[in-house]
Amino acid sequence: MSSKTTIAEFTNNYSDPIKAVKRFSARADAVIVGAGSGLSTAAGLTYTGPRFRTYFSDFQSKYGIENMYSGGFFSFPTAAEQWAWWSRVIWLNRYQPAPNDTYQQLVHFLRRTNYFVLTTNVDHQFQRAGLDKERLFYTQGDYGLFQRSASNQTFDNYQLIKKMVLAQGFKLGPDQQLLIPQGAQIKMQVPVELVNQAQPFSLNLRVDNNFVEDAGWHEAANRFSSFIARHQTGRVLFLELGVGMNTPGIIKYPFWNWTANNPAACLVTVDKSRLIYPQEISRRTIAIKGDLANFIQQLNN
Incomplete structure (x- = not known):
């Protein structure tokens, strides 16, 4: 495939792109989702703005x-x-519920299809939303895991992370919400015993x-590879959600190539910012520039 690309809000082939996506997915042999950071942003897991200032104003003031x-x-x-x-x-971003139910709505939609999810997100939100872990490949890791490179092992970090936030003066609500008690002085450090x-x-x-790519990572990678191998032909919907260009070799480029090599495939790309896809597959691309949470909600309507 050439490097020539097109940037557009939507392709001219579809007067109603949402209906086109729903129609294709209803008859698809497989739906393969590529999920990037834009999906978590749509779910309210923002890394800046009021959410950042609420919990990190001390670090912002001290270090900028x-x-x-x-x-x-x-x-x-x-x-x-x-x-x-x-x-x-x-x-x-891992243990506290996301502000919005965007992931739950996406999982609800996917359960009606033969799907697999490839994600670069490390916030575990698909698992929290009840996605079948046998149909998920999280390529870039998990906030909920520590690792030891020398032994190629990963370890659950929930208990230690919980002790750390409580030691700083935070409280936890019934839904694991991180709370700042009224009048509390939040500390910018954790005790030495927790550091150790x-x-x-x-x-x-x-x-x-x-x-560390542990045994679980490799098992997920193999399941994804097998799923892709089984669906090189036929009606395959590649659903690219909130994927930017930071690591295009993981989701974007493979999705483009798989779509180009399968005349019966369709690529759907949804994001609030730039929408990029190759000219060669423009006739089989539905590109929607807009609110991702709203798009997923409309899929379930």
Whole structure:
């Protein structure tokens, strides 16, 4: 496939793109979802704005950090502050429910199809929404896991992360909501004993060559590869949701190629920002520039 691309709000072939997606999915042999960070943003898991300022105003004031994403690359002077930062990020985006039910609605739609989900998101929201884990491949890791590269192992981090946020002065609501008690002075560090418990580990996030692909990761990768191999032909819907260009080799480029090589396939790409797809498959592409949560809601109407 050439590198020539088209940017558009929607293809001219579809007067009603939502109806076209629903019609194709109803008769599809398979629906393959590629989910990026835009999907979690649509579910309310925003990394900036009021949500960031509510829980990280102290880090913003002290270090000038503007959002949860950039803060992940900040070099904190102490491990106690580093784990205070990361425990908040992990709790808010992994253990606390998402503000909106976007993932639940998407899972409800997918259950009516023969589907598989490929995601670069690390917030575990598909699992929380009840997606069959046998139909999910989370390529870039999981906020809920620590890893030890030397032994190629991952470990659940719930209990330790919970201790860290509570040690900073937060409280937990009945739905695991992170609460700031009235008049409480939230600390920007965690106790040394919790730091020592965390020190043997790193986060299971693909940030360098030390990322651990454990047995569970490889099993999910193999299930996804087998699903793709079974659906190289036939009516296949490639549903690209909130996928940007940070790591196009994981979702975008493969989806383009699989669509190009299968004349019966259809690519759907939905995002609030730029919509990019190859000219060669434009006749079989439904590109919708708009609110992703609203799009998923309309799929269920």
